[in-house]
Amino acid sequence: MMKVVRGFYSVAHAVKTCRPNVISAYPITPQTEIVENLAAMYANGELENCVYITAESEFSAASILVGASATGARTFTATCSQGLILMSEVLINAAGMRLPIVLVNTNRALSAPLSIWNDHQDSMFMRDAGIIQVYVENNQEAHDLIPQAYKIAENSKVLLPFMICMDGYKLTHAYEPVDLHSQEMIDEFLPPYEPVAKLSVDKPLTFGSYAPPHIYMEFRVALQNATERARKVMEDVFKEWAEFTGRDWKSHISVENVDDAELAVITLGSITSLVRDVVESLRREGKKVGLIKLRTFRPFPNDEIRKALKNVNKVIVLERAVSFGNEGQVAIEVKNALYGKSKEIYSFAIGLGGRDVPRELIVKIIDNVMQGKVKQGFHFEGVQEFKEVIP
Amino acid sequence: MRYFSSGHGACPGCGLPIAVKNVLQALDGKCFVVNSTGCLEIISSQYGKSAWGVPYIHSLFENAAPVAAGIEAALRALGRKDEGHVVVFAGDGATADIGFGCLSGVMDRNHDIIYICLDNEAYQNTGHQQSGLTPMGEATTTTPVGKLMPGKLGKKKDMVSIAVAHGIPYVATSSSAFPADIRRKVKRALEFEGTKYIQIHSPCVTGWGVDGKGGIIAAKLAVETGLYPLVEFEYGKLTRVRKIKDRKPVEEYLKIQRRFRHLFKHPMGKQIIEELQRIADENARKYGLDVEKK
Amino acid sequence: MIEITIGAISRPMEAKKNKTGDWGTEYPIVDVEKCSGCRSCEMFCPDLCVEVVKENKKKYAVFNYDYCKGCGVCAFVCPENAIRMEVKEIYKLEVE
Numbered sequence: 169m170m171k172v173v174r175g176f177y178s179v180a181h182a183v184k185t186c187r188p189n190v191i192s193a194y195p196i197t198p199q200t201e202i203v204e205n206l207a208a209m210y211a212n213g214e215l216e217n218c219v220y221i222t223a224e225s226e227f228s229a230a231s232i233l234v235g236a237s238a239t240g241a242r243t244f245t246a247t248c249s250q251g252l253i254l255m256s257e258v259l260i261n262a263a264g265m266r267l268p269i270v271l272v273n274t275n276r277a278l279s280a281p282l283s284i285w286n287d288h289q290d291s292m293f294m295r296d297a298g299i300i301q302v303y304v305e306n307n308q309e310a311h312d313l314i315p316q317a318y319k320i321a322e323n324s325k326v327l328l329p330f331m332i333c334m335d336g337y338k339l340t341h342a343y344e345p346v347d348l349h350s351q352e353m354i355d356e357f358l359p360p361y362e363p364v365a366k367l368s369v370d371k372p373l374t375f376g377s378y379a380p381p382h383i384y385m386e387f388r389v390a391l392q393n394a395t396e397r398a399r400k401v402m403e404d405v406f407k408e409w410a411e412f413t414g415r416d417w418k419s420h421i422s423v424e425n426v427d428d429a430e431l432a433v434i435t436l437g438s439i440t441s442l443v444r445d446v447v448e449s450l451r452r453e454g455k456k457v458g459l460i461k462l463r464t465f466r467p468f469p470n471d472e473i474r475k476a477l478k479n480v481n482k483v484i485v486l487e488r489a490v491s492f493g494n495e496g497q498v499a500i501e502v503k504n505a506l507y508g509k510s511k512e513i514y515s516f517a518i519g520l521g522g523r524d525v526p527r528e529l530i531v532k533i534i535d536n537v538m539q540g541k542v543k544q545g546f547h548f549e550g551v552q553e554f555k556e557v558i559p
Numbered sequence: 560m561r562y563f564s565s566g567h568g569a570c571p572g573c574g575l576p577i578a579v580k581n582v583l584q585a586l587d588g589k590c591f592v593v594n595s596t597g598c599l600e601i602i603s604s605q606y607g608k609s610a611w612g613v614p615y616i617h618s619l620f621e622n623a624a625p626v627a628a629g630i631e632a633a634l635r636a637l638g639r640k641d642e643g644h645v646v647v648f649a650g651d652g653a654t655a656d657i658g659f660g661c662l663s664g665v666m667d668r669n670h671d672i673i674y675i676c677l678d679n680e681a682y683q684n685t686g687h688q689q690s691g692l693t694p695m696g697e698a699t700t701t702t703p704v705g706k707l708m709p710g711k712l713g714k715k716k717d718m719v720s721i722a723v724a725h726g727i728p729y730v731a732t733s734s735s736a737f738p739a740d741i742r743r744k745v746k747r748a749l750e751f752e753g754t755k756y757i758q759i760h761s762p763c764v765t766g767w768g769v770d771g772k773g774g775i776i777a778a779k780l781a782v783e784t785g786l787y788p789l790v791e792f793e794y795g796k797l798t799r800v801r802k803i804k805d806r807k808p809v810e811e812y813l814k815i816q817r818r819f820r821h822l823f824k825h826p827m828g829k830q831i832i833e834e835l836q837r838i839a840d841e842n843a844r845k846y847g848l849d850v851e852k853k
Numbered sequence: 854m855i856e857i858t859i860g861a862i863s864r865p866m867e868a869k870k871n872k873t874g875d876w877g878t879e880y881p882i883v884d885v886e887k888c889s890g891c892r893s894c895e896m897f898c899p900d901l902c903v904e905v906v907k908e909n910k911k912k913y914a915v916f917n918y919d920y921c922k923g924c925g926v927c928a929f930v931c932p933e934n935a936i937r938m939e940v941k942e943i944y945k946l947e948v949e
Contacts (some may be wrong), residue, residue: 189636219632223625224664231622231661234627235593238616239635243629261619266860327859365678365862367591367614369643373865374609376617383606386857445761565901565917566868571877571924574898606861690903738896749918764924771924773878775897 170347175307177350178513179272180205182314184215187429189241189361192221192229196251197284199274199334202417203246204261220392226251230258230269237267238375240317240366245269248336249263249276256294262329263298267377268312268321268361269329274336275437275488277521285522286336288437291465292497294331297389298307299399301466303436307344308333309417311407314360315349320405324364325397333465335438336524347381347415352393357412361438377549395467402464420469423476425451429458431538434473434502436462439525443486446530462498470505477506484537485515486530495546514542516549523550560612562725564587566620567610568602572771573826574761574778579648581738585745588613589643591630593757595623595653598606598763599677599752619657623649627672627818645751652682654758655691666725669753673745676718676756680761685851687766687818691716694786695838696831697818701765710818722756722794729755730792735762736778738812740789740801747791760787765813768817780812788846800846809835825842873900877923881916881937887935888913893947894927903927 173181179202183191191210193203210220223229226247233243245256252273262269273291277283291301300320304310313332313430321330334340379387403419410416425447426432431469440461447459459474462469477483483506487496494500499515508514514537519525529550536542562583565718569576573600592615594600599616601812603610618626624647631645634643654676662674681699682688683783689699700702702711722730724783733741742758748792749757760781762774769777782801786809789801809832823826843849858864881903890912894903902917914927914936928936 192629216637216638219636219666221628221632224667225660227622228625229617230666231625232632233631234618235616235626235631236627236633236636237637238626239591239630239637241629241631241633256617258622264860265618300773319719365858367616369589369591369614372612372614372792372865374604374615374617374865375610375860376864377604377606377609377861378601379606379615379861383857387861388860390857463870560901561866563901564866564868565920566871566873568871569875569899571899571922572926573899575925577897577899580901581896605868606863608868608871609863610866613867660921691860718936772926772929775926775929 169173169350172343172345173307173348174343175213175310176202177199177305177312178346180209180312181348183244184209184313185228185314185349185351186358187242187360188218188244188280190219190233190236192232194223194247194251196226196227196247196249198276198340199246199248199272201340201399201403202272202274221372226255227258228517230255230262233269234258234262234265234267234320234492236365237262237269237483238265240363242359242361243269243273246274248274251276251291253278253291256297258387259294259299260297264387266327266394267329268327268334270317270321271329272332272334274340275333276336283521283535287520287522291331291333292489292491295466296327298395298415299466300328300330301333301462303462304518305337305440305461306437307339308341308346308415310339311346311348312413312415312417315354316405318408319358320360320398320402326394326401327364328394328398332383335436338438357409391499399467417463420464421472422463424461425459426458426476426480429480430456431484431534432458432460432477433484434460434462434478434498434533435445435486436465436498437488437489439486442525442527443530446527446534450534455538468501468505473502473505474509477511481511483511483513484534484539485513486533487515487517488519488545490517495505499546512544513527514544515546517546518549518555525550530544560584561624562612564610564612567744568722568765569598572762572774573649574774577735577738578741578759578761581741582646582745583613585644585742586644591643591645592616593623593627593630593645593647594693595649596620597645597650597660598655599634599648599650601684608679611809617800618654622661623653624646624662624674627674628665628668628670631670640669647672647674647733649676651676651678651680651692652685652690655718661707661765663725666727666754666756667787668720669727671752671754673748673755673757676758677761678758678850679761679766679767681763682768684765687808692718694835696822698836699818700823704821708840709825709831719790719792723795726795727754727756728752732758732760732787732789734778734789736775736782737789744791769815776811777816780807780815783807783811785843785848786835787813787839788848797846800848802850803843803848804841804850806849809839856904874921876920877925877941878944879925880918880921881925881927881936882939883914883916885913885948888928889931889933891932893930893932897926898932898947899924899926
């Protein structure tokens with residue numbers, strides 16, 4: 169049913185239809201309204217076989233889900249920024265314990281200085297954890313990704329935590345028309361969670377053993393293998409969803425106008441819509457520009473990127489985070505995927521801390537690269553000139 | 560026993576397995592165990608060598624309480640509430656220090672779990688560093704005895720009062736030297752719905768500096784000197800204490816353990832022993848431990 | 854090729870493979886006549902290696918030396934003083 173709703177409502181509605189058993193909540197701007205909406209549904213008795221817990225910290229919220237997931241429950245929480253970093257210890261632990269916890273991360277900048285506004289620094293920090301990461305462009309995509317996330321995470325070949333990244337404020341608080349799922353529809357698409365192993369008195373198992381040097385490494389290789397197997401499982405579920413709903417979000421990446429492109433722009437998250445608009449208008453002017461929308465960041469789609477950029481010589485990476493001491497994480501990973509291929513790669517970190525990215529900035533960036541006015545490598549764009557002083 | 564096996568790696572005479580097996584016995588093995596990182600976890604849950612015959616989970620150091628809350632919530636949501644009781648085994652460091660905030664949240668929400676703090680009075684697994692429950696005067700590796708310092712100068716955190724202040728239905732202390740007491744208290748705790756906190760004094764032979772049986776001897780003296788009172792609170796009211804017939808002076812407890820022996824030589828030792836005696840006297844007064852002499 | 858479990862989950866009670874009986878320098882011997890079968894040793898033993906059995910109406914404690922670490926707690930708690938700790942042969946040193 170088509171309705172104009174805010175992003176956070178579309179998330180809560182989707183979670184409800186997935187029939188979660190345990191939801192843990194802790195407030196942090198700008199995800200708070202997601203858990204508030206779920207609380208209202210819970211208070212109205214709209215969540216069957218569900219327990220909603222108001223945790224006293226994100227660390228606790230994530231830990232609650234570890235216990236619940238190990239017992240065989242379908243779980244959900246939402247967080248971002250400082251909260252994500254606080255629960256990082258638990259999420260890394262959950263990945264190693266192969267628990268299919270699904271969470272929505274409403275991308276927000278990291279302190280210090282404090283910022284409640286949007287960029288990707290929080291989720292980029294978690295890229296080493298063994299957690300699946302997919303970025304969405306708009307609220308419909310977020311709404312659609314949630315049942316897919318459970319199906320992928322709970323697949324016995326995967327069994328990993330799944331983090332859906334949606335831009336804070338830009339998507340969470342934006343009003344957009346969303347085709348909301350019905351309960352019947354999701355019941356057909358998403359079966360109940362059947363854990364391969366769970367805490368049970370009938371079959372007592374020891375979860376979370378410690379592993380001495382003679383065996384630890386095999387478990388970490390097994391974790392890597394799981395992230396590798398996730399690639400195909402995700403492709404299959406993305407395809408299944410497209411057939412089921414008629415809404416095709418493509419696969420790990422969405423390749424647009426790249427076939428004959430001389431320059432391709434790689435981007436992720438909500439800014440993709442703006443970049444697509446610029447690319448299409450440049451196309452109308454006869455410029456051969458293409459767009460690659462990066463959806464899956466973990467596992468990183470190395471093959472897909474290489475294949476998409478086979479005949480493209482100039483690559484612009486637009487990213488919303490920096491790995492301080494080096495450069496933007498997306499560019500680092502793209503360059504790694506393209507190792508051995510000679511391409512010109514220009515990366516730009518833009519819009520940190522919710523800094524507005526006007527259309528003109530995107531146009532200027534692409535223009536400067538096309539005209540050779542900027543060197544390859546890493547740049548910040550949209551930054552004021554400044555001098556650092558002691559107060 | 561079907562719930563916990565021999566072959567674990569605990570030191571000879573360790574108080575932890577004594578406490579654990581008596582708790583599991585009182586629960587008839589109908590339980591889900593959540594264990595924080597620490598000695599118990601390390602000696603009992605090596606990959607492929609688990610000593611546990613009941614469902615068990617170890618997550619991290621500081622989150623045993625919320626993990627237990629999650630299990631309890633999942634059992635409720637999945638209609639499996641009658642399958643078993645959720646019980647936490649956590650050390651004193653995991654309880655009073657690093658896991659304190661999470662434990663407070665769980666007690667505040669009154670999740671239906673039994674939280675057992677196995678109190679061996681330091682971070683023993685990492686080599687005897689002081690924790691919030693280390694008593695005054697103890698020598699640990701981070702509060703060592705030197706020319707200037709006589710061991711730990713701070714107090715032992717009163718976790719019992721803190722637990723009572725959270726308004727949970729049942730709070731008690733027990734000791735590995737009194738296993739029947741442990742079993743009775745666990746069974747009593749099961750009669751309440753909500754968070755039950757039981758702190759069990761558990762000797763550590765290597766940390767306390769005693770031989771195999773010395774831990775049990777010391778733990779008995781801890782109770783008999785009034786330094787570790789065995790008490791029970793139900794809904795905030797003190798309901799039962801283990802009375803002491805002829806309360807012994809704290810010196811008798813301190814002199815048999817390497818961790819306190821320096822107090823008899825160190826220049827600041829005398830005032831610490833006096834302070835510990837004052838604490839024992841205050842416990843006796845507060846909880847009514849002394850049997851009245853006729 | 855070895856087998857590992859998913860998420861390092863361990864099967865129950867496999868610690869039994871670990872025979873800790875060679876840890877201790879002493880081992881307990883029970884005087885069956887004195888033993889009243891009170892189960893104090895059984896309640897205390899940290900290594901769960903003593904069991905009170907009943908034979909011809911007589912209850913007495915039986916030790917499992919496969920796991921006994923020789924801590925001596927049983928001897929200490931026995932109310933009948935029926936248990937004594939004996940030094941293992943290999944640890945009896947001849948002094949010249």
